[in-house]
Structures are given as C-alpha cells and as structure tokens.
Amino acid sequence: MVFKSPNPSTDMSAMSVRRYHVTGMDTRCELLFHSMMRLVGDKAVSRWVHDAREHDLVITGPDATDLACPTAVRRPFSHFTSGRTDDCAMLRLAGMVEALNAVEQALAAAGEGARSPGTGPTRPAGEEVMKLTRWPEASLMAFHPASPKMATLLLSRPMTLMELVRFSGIDRRVCAQFVTRLSQRGLLDRRGSADRKGPAPLRSGGGGLFAMIRARLGLGEEFG
Amino acid sequence: MEYKIVFAGVTGAGKTTAIGSVSEIDPVRTDVRNHDASLAKEFTTVGLDYGEVALEGSDRLRLYGTPGQTRFEFMWRIVSQGALGLVLLADNSQDGALDAIDTYIDGFSELIDRTACVIGVGRSESHSEPGLDDYADRLAERGVICPVVPVDVRRRSDVLMLLDLLLTQLEMKTGTTDELF
Numbered sequence A: 001m002v003f004k005s006p007n008p009s010t011d012m013s014a015m016s017v018r019r020y021h022v023t024g025m026d027t028r029c030e031l032l033f034h035s036m037m038r039l040v041g042d043k044a045v046s047r048w049v050h051d052a053r054e055h056d057l058v059i060t061g062p063d064a065t066d067l068a069c070p071t072a073v074r075r076p077f078s079h080f081t082s083g084r085t086d087d088c089a090m091l092r093l094a095g096m097v098e099a100l101n102a103v104e105q106a107l108a109a110a111g112e113g114a115r116s117p118g119t120g121p122t123r124p125a126g127e128e129v130m131k132l133t134r135w136p137e138a139s140l141m142a143f144h145p146a147s148p149k150m151a152t153l154l155l156s157r158p159m160t161l162m163e164l165v166r167f168s169g170i171d172r173r174v175c176a177q178f179v180t181r182l183s184q185r186g187l188l189d190r191r192g193s194a195d196r197k198g199p200a201p202l203r204s205g206g207g208g209l210f211a212m213i214r215a216r217l218g219l220g221e222e223f224g
Numbered sequence B: 001m002e003y004k005i006v007f008a009g010v011t012g013a014g015k016t017t018a019i020g021s022v023s024e025i026d027p028v029r030t031d032v033r034n035h036d037a038s039l040a041k042e043f044t045t046v047g048l049d050y051g052e053v054a055l056e057g058s059d060r061l062r063l064y065g066t067p068g069q070t071r072f073e074f075m076w077r078i079v080s081q082g083a084l085g086l087v088l089l090a091d092n093s094q095d096g097a098l099d100a101i102d103t104y105i106d107g108f109s110e111l112i113d114r115t116a117c118v119i120g121v122g123r124s125e126s127h128s129e130p131g132l133d134d135y136a137d138r139l140a141e142r143g144v145i146c147p148v149v150p151v152d153v154r155r156r157s158d159v160l161m162l163l164d165l166l167l168t169q170l171e172m173k174t175g176t177t178d179e180l181f
Helices: A027-040 A093-108 A147-156 A161-168 A172-184 A209-217 B016-020 B070-080 B097-107 B111-116 B132-141 B156-171
Strands: A016-021 A047-051 A055-058 A073-076 A127-130 A187-193 B002-009 B031-033 B043-045 B048-056 B060-065 B087-091 B117-122 B148-151
Touching: A016 A027, A016 A093, A027 A093, A073 A093, A073 B070, A093 A161, A127 A147, A127 A172, A147 A161, A147 A172, A147 B070, A147 B156, A161 A172, A187 B031, A209 B048, A209 B156, B002 B016, B002 B070, B002 B097, B002 B156, B016 B048, B016 B060, B031 B060, B070 B097, B070 B148, B087 B097, B087 B156, B097 B111, B097 B132, B117 B132, B117 B156, B132 B148, B148 B156
Parallel strands: A016 A047, A016 A055, A055 A073, B002 B060, B002 B087, B087 B117, B117 B148
Antiparallel strands: A127 A187, B031 B043, B048 B060
16 A cells, blocks of 8 residues: 555644533542543544633533533533543543534534634534545545545545544544545535435444444444 | 455456455356466456355355456346445556446446445556546546545455445445345
8 A cells, every 4th residue: 555644733723613611520620621621622523622601511510500601511520431420530531532522413413503713603513514526636645544434435425524533433633634635625515414415324333234244354343 | 145246357457366365265266277468367267256255144245256358248247236336456557457447337337326336456556557546537537436546456454445445335325225235
C-alpha cells in the first residue's frame, strides 16, 4: 500500500461547539472533570467548552441546584463515569467521549443546534448531510490510511459528519479534516437531512449476514 | 444459505491469488497451460475459480473467480446471479488496462447496479500509468462511482481491504439483505 502517514494537525476551527456546565459537585471532582473535558475536547463529535451562563449540557452532582439554562440537557455525573458511582476517580477518557456523543445525539434529535465555531449563528448539529460525488483523487486519498473507508462510506449514502464518525469508528478529527478536504475539492454534495432518501444503513450487529462475514474474515465490526 | 462474491478482471490480474488468500479451503482451480504468447503466465483459468468461507451453521460465502477472457462472457452473467457484489481487479502492467475496465463494467453492469463494486488496481507501483485517478475518471464517465484502490493480491490484508470496502457499501446501501436478492 502507498498511503502516507496521517497528518497530525487538527482543524479545530471546523468543529462545532457545545457548551457545558457543572453543578453540585465538590471542587476536586469539578476540577478533574474540566481537565478531562479539555483532554477529550477534540475527540468527541463537537468541541465542548465550559460556559456557566449558557449551555447545552449540565452535569449534575449530588448537590445540584437550579439550572442557569433550563433548556439544557441534564445528565448526572455518574453518566460520565465508567462505574456506577459518582466517584470522580472512575472517569475514563473513552467513556467520556462515548457519553458526550450520546448527549450530542440526544441534542441533535431534539433539534438543538451546535454553535458554529466562534460566535456565529447556530446550525442544527448533524443536520447537514454529505455525499461523495466521485471517487477522490489519489493525492487526497493519501491523507490517511483510513481515507478509502471514509470515502466509501460517503459515496454509499448521504450522511452527517457525526454518522461518518460513528459508522467508521475513525477519530472525529480525522473525519472532519477529510471532509474539509473533500469539500475544498468540490467533491461533496451537501444538503439538509430532510432531503435524505433511501433506507437506513444496515446494522451488521445482531448476527446479520454482513456481521457474520466480517467475523469470519477477521474484519472489524463497523457499527456500534 | 449460500452467498457469493464475484472476482473478475483481465487474465493475469490475480483473481485466483486473491481468492486463495482469503478462502478457508484450498481453492478449486480450473487452470490449464497457457498457450497465449501475449500473456506472461504459465497457467490460465478457463473455468471458474472457487473458494469459500464458512459462516454460521451450514451457511457459506462462496468466492467465484470468473475466467478473464471475454469469450467466457456468458459465464459472467451466470455467476452474477444472486451475488452480493463484485470485486474487479485491474492489472496496470498490461496494455489497455484502462480500456479493459470498460469491458467488465459492461459485462457486470447488472450486478454493479444491483449491488456494489470495488476496483483493485494491481502492479500500480511498478506501472504508474494509468493512474488511479484515470480509473476513477473512466468509471465516472460510465456513471459508476465506487472505490478504486491499489492492491497487491498476494497480501491477504489488501484483499480483505477490498472486501471491507465492498461490505461497507452493501451495509450502507441496503435496509435489509432481502433487497440484494
């Protein structure tokens, strides 16, 4: 194979922004939580920043008080721990990314838009779907070893960036960068999700035919 | 149940090798000594190559390699019936590699329309022309948008990548497997 190593740079400016707030937790846990959020900030579907005044998500501890932003999604702190306790020592990066993406999906389903980078207008997170209009040039495919996988997903059906991340299992930053490059080359047909047609993607989990084939060939399961 | 994936492409593209690299059984080969001086190979396939992968219970994934010569085109249609998808192999070291793709796109058009296709271009490291972009352009002109990737079919990982990209298309395109049959 001739693919080059991935480009480590990250186009953070292209990421949508979600805001969170923490309430009702002891100082030590809250500080640790903020630190962990900074660490996972570029791994989740959206970039999460702390904002005590306006937020999409409130993480509540045992002493939670009234919310500053009543429309925000409310999740107990235990939602972000790997165990079933409120112990901040149970925080794990992978679990936090998973939990944040679950919140992102809930927000998207409720039509709560992520903020565009900076202070720009809001756009519903995951609303815009993209479809590849032709197989990308070899120079673009050399961007990352997973480029063929991402391109194949994008040519098979219209999907959002969030779906691309979920279906591919590839790091969100890599997906975002790849989509940005495709877009710059004019290879993406972008439109609202209301225009999406066709069946939902087949989930290969649960003993489906393709899951069986993947398992026998030793190919990774694609869908969670 | 029995499912099948078809491997096609010009003689010498490596269909037999590709099937052998993923088959769980010793592939059944129908090779005979090659008398075509234009082909640099001692043996060539005149019937179908066959390999298989056991699924659950008695289910089987059957891997069929079609003979490359166009005089066997009638067999392409037969083996395409009920297939899950097509792996099309190109050989960049052969003259007219790009034009040959047209032949197979025509010959397997029904299968491509109904399911999915992936193109593996072999020997592109030693023969850089035509480039992968040329293949993608030619396919796009024919209205076929599918993965075009470099492969070395001697590497199992490369053949698995082709199958992965094929399965990915099928998973994303279909709501149920019933739509494939």
